[in-house]
Amino acid sequence: MDLHDEIEHSLGAEPPLVETDLVGRGRRALRWRRLAAGGSVVAVTAVALVAAAIATHRPAAQVAPAPAAAGPTVGTTNEPSFPPAPGTPVIRDPRMPSDAPVGLEPDGLHLAPGIEVVELWDDPWQVRPDAWSVALGYDDPEGTLTWWVGFEDARFGSQSASVPAANAGDIGFRAWAVEQKTGLYDGPGAGARPDPTVGLPGATELQLVRFDGTTERLTPLDGVTVLQQRAHPDLPDAWATADDRSAAAEVRFEGERYYVLARTTPGDVAPQYVAVPAAPGGTLDDFVELVRSARR
């Protein structure tokens, strides 16, 4: 049996596939893209109404939600609709399912009845004008506080994440919301970033560490030992600017020493990690110096 067959066999049996209306979802995504391109002018009437709520972080329920109806309350204006201008339209939507009571749509933030917003952060990922993100904390009808963050991208659709606030550990609401951007948002720039290994002989994008939350401290992945590390080493802008989070470290993996560089730029899809086999007798400081002098 060759490796292809062994991997194929290793996947095992698969659970039944749940049918979904992909054409319907695709049409909706296409409509959003056209809206973003200015081809249509549908917008909600609740924009100004709810912007005041965001400015004061008052619960949406206190700002005259749209009357309950069979579907979202949508009207037409001459305002461009996507992404919405700062200030998040909140729409009470009885169609939202109980297991996903919050959702971003091109026309605003849709909430199931009984969901009470206690904290709302408009566009925490700062992805306007290409897309739109919203983070909120809400109480459900049982009184459970949940943190939720999601984005809408006219070209790529949407994703969101949520966690019961009690299960989020010691991270705060805003830090949690920002952290979710990595991995969820693959909008502009995805796959277009320069290869970070260029200019460093022997370098690969082997990931041996990861950033610890939003700090510049590196945490080893399984099987890796961090021997020493430097937060925010002074590197040329081609590697990491002053605004980037960056770090360098010396690590051991499978009996070999490596130097690693890590950086993440505000707005990045995901951090970039580079590993370079350590030269015999070399030091981390030597490596940082090599990076400083490397031509890119």
Place this chain on the structure above:
Amino acid sequence: MRSADSDAAFSEFVRARRAHLRRVAYAICGDWHRADDLVQTALVKLYVAWPRVRRDGREEAYVRRIIARADIDEHRRPWRRESPGLPAVDRPARQESLLEERSALFEAIQSLPTMQRKVVVLRYWLQLSVEETATDLGISTGTVKSHSSRGLTALRTVLAPR
């Protein structure tokens, strides 16, 4: 609105290739629910780009690339992911028997660092060339070779002797 013919062609592609793409996503992320999310998101993106992508005859490569480039390391963020606004559907309960069927090789693949895992899946399961793998992942061919070598080394302990 797209024409009925265009929608029909898209639906036919989904019917023919969704199961395979789902297995690709599963091989990369190790979780069927997450794999379903990945494939669904990728197919919606495909719908948006359908006329252009279909004209070029690279429908599957387009979807595969989106799946391959997704950040799928769920170990780093134990948050629940969801797809807001989707019709409510009852997903099948996780079937423990399926987990039991996962082999030592599969577990070893899942334990590889993210990019190594993706490279191994694309190179040795999907049998893409080094260049195709590099294009799918947006990395250099040298990096693909490096990850291939390291991935195979890591898997050697669980691979059958050959």
